[in-house]
Amino acid sequence: MDFDLTPEQQAIREQARALAAQFDDAYWRRCDAEHRFPWEFYQAFADAGWLGICIPPEYGGAGLGISEAAILLEEVAASGAAMNGASALHLTVFGLNPVVRHGSEELKRRILPEAAAGRLHVAFGITEPDAGSDTPSITTRAIRDGDHFIIRGKKVWTSKALEASKVLLLARTTPLEECRKRTDGMTLFLADLDPRYVTIRPIEKLGRNAVDSNEVFYDDLPVPVRDVVGEVDKGFYHLLDGLNPERILVAAEALGIGKAALRRATAYARSRHVFGRPIGQNQGIQFPLADSYAKLQAAELMVRKAAWLYDNGRPCGAEANMAKYLASEWAFEAADRALQVHGGFGYAKEFDVERYWREVRVMRIAPVTQEMVLNYLAQHELGLPRSY
Amino acid sequence: MNIIVCVKQIPDPETPASSFRVDEAAKKVVPAQGIPPVVNPYDPQATEAALRLKEAAGGGKVTVISLGPESARDAIKHALAMGADEGILLNDPGFEGIDNFQTAVALAKAIEKVGQYDLILMGRAAADWDMGVVPMGVATLLGIPCVSIAKAIERVDGKVRVTRVLDDGFQTVEAPLPAVVSVSNEFGEPRYPQLRQIMLAAKKTVQVWNAADLGLSADQLGEANRWLKLEALYVPKVESKVEIIEADSPEEKARILAQKLRADKLI
Numbered sequence: 001m002d003f004d005l006t007p008e009q010q011a012i013r014e015q016a017r018a019l020a021a022q023f024d025d026a027y028w029r030r031c032d033a034e035h036r037f038p039w040e041f042y043q044a045f046a047d048a049g050w051l052g053i054c055i056p057p058e059y060g061g062a063g064l065g066i067s068e069a070a071i072l073l074e075e076v077a078a079s080g081a082a083m084n085g086a087s088a089l090h091l092t093v094f095g096l097n098p099v100v101r102h103g104s105e106e107l108k109r110r111i112l113p114e115a116a117a118g119r120l121h122v123a124f125g126i127t128e129p130d131a132g133s134d135t136p137s138i139t140t141r142a143i144r145d146g147d148h149f150i151i152r153g154k155k156v157w158t159s160k161a162l163e164a165s166k167v168l169l170l171a172r173t174t175p176l177e178e179c180r181k182r183t184d185g186m187t188l189f190l191a192d193l194d195p196r197y198v199t200i201r202p203i204e205k206l207g208r209n210a211v212d213s214n215e216v217f218y219d220d221l222p223v224p225v226r227d228v229v230g231e232v233d234k235g236f237y238h239l240l241d242g243l244n245p246e247r248i249l250v251a252a253e254a255l256g257i258g259k260a261a262l263r264r265a266t267a268y269a270r271s272r273h274v275f276g277r278p279i280g281q282n283q284g285i286q287f288p289l290a291d292s293y294a295k296l297q298a299a300e301l302m303v304r305k306a307a308w309l310y311d312n313g314r315p316c317g318a319e320a321n322m323a324k325y326l327a328s329e330w331a332f333e334a335a336d337r338a339l340q341v342h343g344g345f346g347y348a349k350e351f352d353v354e355r356y357w358r359e360v361r362v363m364r365i366a367p368v369t370q371e372m373v374l375n376y377l378a379q380h381e382l383g384l385p386r387s388y
Numbered sequence: 389m390n391i392i393v394c395v396k397q398i399p400d401p402e403t404p405a406s407s408f409r410v411d412e413a414a415k416k417v418v419p420a421q422g423i424p425p426v427v428n429p430y431d432p433q434a435t436e437a438a439l440r441l442k443e444a445a446g447g448g449k450v451t452v453i454s455l456g457p458e459s460a461r462d463a464i465k466h467a468l469a470m471g472a473d474e475g476i477l478l479n480d481p482g483f484e485g486i487d488n489f490q491t492a493v494a495l496a497k498a499i500e501k502v503g504q505y506d507l508i509l510m511g512r513a514a515a516d517w518d519m520g521v522v523p524m525g526v527a528t529l530l531g532i533p534c535v536s537i538a539k540a541i542e543r544v545d546g547k548v549r550v551t552r553v554l555d556d557g558f559q560t561v562e563a564p565l566p567a568v569v570s571v572s573n574e575f576g577e578p579r580y581p582q583l584r585q586i587m588l589a590a591k592k593t594v595q596v597w598n599a600a601d602l603g604l605s606a607d608q609l610g611e612a613n614r615w616l617k618l619e620a621l622y623v624p625k626v627e628s629k630v631e632i633i634e635a636d637s638p639e640e641k642a643r644i645l646a647q648k649l650r651a652d653k654l655i
Contacts, residue, residue: 011590014462015469015581049583062583266422271406278406 003304009071012064016072019044020079025352028081031210032355037163038210041081042088046118051092055100059112065311066245069093070252070303077256078263080352083359084210086253091160092116094249095124095168097242098188102230111166111190123164123193125155125216126239133372135170135236136182140218142171142189149173149228151191151221157366161200161214167193169218170235188235190227197221207358244320246367248306251323255303257360258296258331264353265289265338268345279341288337295330302326318381325373328363335360389448389543391438392499392508393472394526395431397456397463398516400424408623415621417516427463430511432578434571435467437541438509439579445543448506449473453498455483455491461594468589469581476502480598482609487616490609492525497602499530506565507548512537512572520570527568535563539574 005013023041031038045051054069055061073093077086092115099111114120131137140153151171161167167190174185193200199217230238266289269280279285306319335357339346346353364370378384400423407420419425438450452467454460455478464475478498486494499508508527513520520536527534539558540551543565552559553572563569581589599609607613633648635641649655 006590008587008590011465011469011586012583014465015583015586018466019580044580048580053583062587064587267404267406271404 003301005071009068012068013071013075016050016075017079019048019050020076020081020085023079023081023085025080028084028210029349029352029355031084032207033209033349035209035212037160037212038081038084038088041085042118045089049116051089051118052112052116054094055096055112055116059100059108060116061112065307066094066248067304067307067311069245070249070307073249074252074256074259074303077253078259079256080260080356082257082260082356083208083253083362086256087159087208087211090249090253091122091124092118094242094245095122097245098168098229098238099190101241102188102238103190104226106226107190107229120166121160121164122190123158123161123167123214123216125158125161125167125169127157128154129156133368135239136176136186138170138172138186140169140171142173142187142223144173144225145222147225148222149187149189149225151189151218151223153218155216155218156214157203158200158214158216160211161193161216162202162212164193167191167216168229169223170239173235174233183236185233186235187232188229188238189223190229191221191223194221206361207355208362243367244306244316245310247320247324248303248310248316250363250367251299251303251306251320251327254324254327254331254360254363255296255299257356258292258299258327258334261331261335261338261353261356261360262289262292262296264351264356265334265341268338268351269341285341289341292330292334292337295326296334299323299327299330318377321368321373321376324363324368325370325377328360329370331360332357332364389442389445389506390451390504391441391448392451392453392502392505393431393434393438393467394495394508394510394522395435395452395454395463395467396428396511396514397425397454397460398428398514400426401429401515410621410623412620412622415618417621425459425462427466428511428514428516430513430515430571430573431463432466432470433573433575434509434511435470435472436578437538437569437571437575438507439471441507441541441543451476451502451505453478453495453502455479455494455498464594465589466581468592468594469586470579471581471585475592475594477594477596478598478602479596480600480609482599482604482606486609487614488519488521489525489615490613492522492529493608494599494602494604495522496526496529497604498597499526501597501602507543508532508566508568509541510568510570512570523568523570530566530568532566532568533563534568534570535561536570537572538569539572541569541571541575 052061053064057063073086128138142149142151169189169191173187179185197219201215202212269285272279302323306316306323309316338353339357342351345351379386403420403423409418411418442448450472451474452464452472453476454463468475510523524534535550537553538550539553542549547562548567549562553574633641633644
């Protein structure tokens with residue numbers, strides 16, 4: 001058993017950390033307050049080639065694995081960029097996985113090099129108001145009309161739609177009642193976000209305000225057949241391949257925020273003097289922080305294991321889910337404790353821990369709720385009857 | 389064009405004051421726990437200068453040398469990730485506690501061992517002790533010119549033309565090659581390593597040379613051969629006193645303040 005990072009992974013950690021450090025907490029505070037996409041940060045990572053970390057070399061990327069992408073996104077989040085930084089990159093770093101694995105050669109050559117260079121932004125339109133974890137219930141329809149599909153429907157929580165020119169969009173091509181299985185009959189499209197047919201409405205939300213999340217309405221959007229990703233009616237299965245790596249990466253991002261929060265809390269506990277001594281000398285302050293440290297270390301091991309399994313072509317459903325579950329739970333706890341350690345100042349935006357707290361909260365909901373993870377573990381790992 | 393760049397790893401200058409400690413008895417800085425050392429901020433600019441000169445010359449080799457503990461390998465790796473060709477770590481228990489002169493001796497020996505070089509570049513100073521004397525020491529030992537605090541460097545007709553930063557302006561000088569040039573922050577932003585370059589650099593082997601490899605004896609590195617004697621090392625105590633000036637008008641307050649500042653010889 002070898003717990004060491006490889007020299008390449010170690011270098012990725014150091015260099016990602018060094019580049020992310022160029023954008024300090026004040027930068028992220030401003031982006032969040034102004035609801036402004038972090039273009040300078042995005043461009044710096046694009047210029048240095050990080051966006052293509054998981055895209056194969058023949059399409060302009062570095063062809064590295066989820067282990068390396070997890071290190072990158074953990075370091076970005078841990079720099080204080082938190083979710084605002086991580087999700088600005090995440091969608092390009094890994095969101096195009098269905099195109100890499102199932103797209104036609106023509107589509108890959110057209111899309112991937114542009115995305116890896118940071119010139120093409122792709123949003124993600126899967127979730128609908130009445131279909132979250134229950135993806136087969138989506139009602140967005142795509143109907144074939146000659147060499148096009150015409151798409152009509154409504155999506156919600158489409159990240160980055162305001163910046164993107166394209167969207168990876170899941171729509172039903174065969175009505176549910178005509179499908180042998182509920183998960184059949186859906187197709188994945190790489191569609192243009194053409195304003196003549198698409199209306200985007202940003203959602204006001206608790207955190208991650210530099211990267212927009214939107215309701216998107218598709219009103220008979222024509223999509224050429226050549227922009228179908230993979231096979232018609234098999235879109236759900238193409239998406240499935242990406243679920244585990246997405247959970248691993250989100251876990252790594254949560255872990256990064258947890259570490260950032262713990263770092264700030266520890267520094268504050270050391271420097272803040274009350275009653276003639278640093279508050280960090282009190283066990284009431286030390287114990288929660290030490291407890292969070294231990295938990296984040298454990299979560300990190302689960303993230304590494306899940307990523308290693310995935311990169312080695314092994315099943316990793318349980319580990320990816322557990323990594324996401326543990327990292328988001330304990331990172332949120334760490335952020336909450338960091339806020340508490342700061343006392344009244346923790347509630348002030350100036351000290352940043354409230355931003356970490358707001359941003360890490362979403363990881364207990366997305367990309368899958370903690371409760372759905374527990375359902376999975378109960379059913380698939382413990383062999384208990386399905387509860388829903 | 390063959391260029392040697394000397395880099396150094398230092399304690400992170402961003403270390404919070406609350407984490408900075410010195411051991412007064414041992415006269416040493418205690419490494420801050422959990423805060424890894426970083427590359428001296430001026431050194432990537434020296435590496436950047438080397439890479440630009442190599443690119444302008446259309447070929448050559450950039451060799452990076454660092455003297456320090458095993459962790460100094462990271463400073464070398466950073467330069468390799470930026471695009472440098474080879475790295476050499478000077479590492480020996482005998483290097484612990486050596487002074488600037490002995491550092492210059494060890495670096496000069498290493499540079500002689502590398503052999504072929506047209507130019508030696510260093511940061512203008514290490515941001516920990518901020519002395520900036522090693523470039524001159526190395527140049528003196530090698531018997532070649534030294535030009536300090538450069539904001540621009542170009543190779544012209546087999547010579548090096550350097551624009552230096554002065555207190556009240558700039559000065560352009562030329563020196564024959566080989567020469568030592570120390571590079572200042574005015575040189576401009578160093579490039580960020582590209583992911584592909586980072587991966588290539590991670591695969592490169594960093595050579596390690598010890599004191600014996602450089603032909604340096606324990607005696608040469610011993611206390612008797614140190615030119616710099618550290619008398620005391622301590623964090624100065626900062627005491628602040630507040631005095632509120634009471635007066636009827638702002639003008640009167642300003643007058644009293646001016647008098648007090650003059651009495652204290654501050655204005």
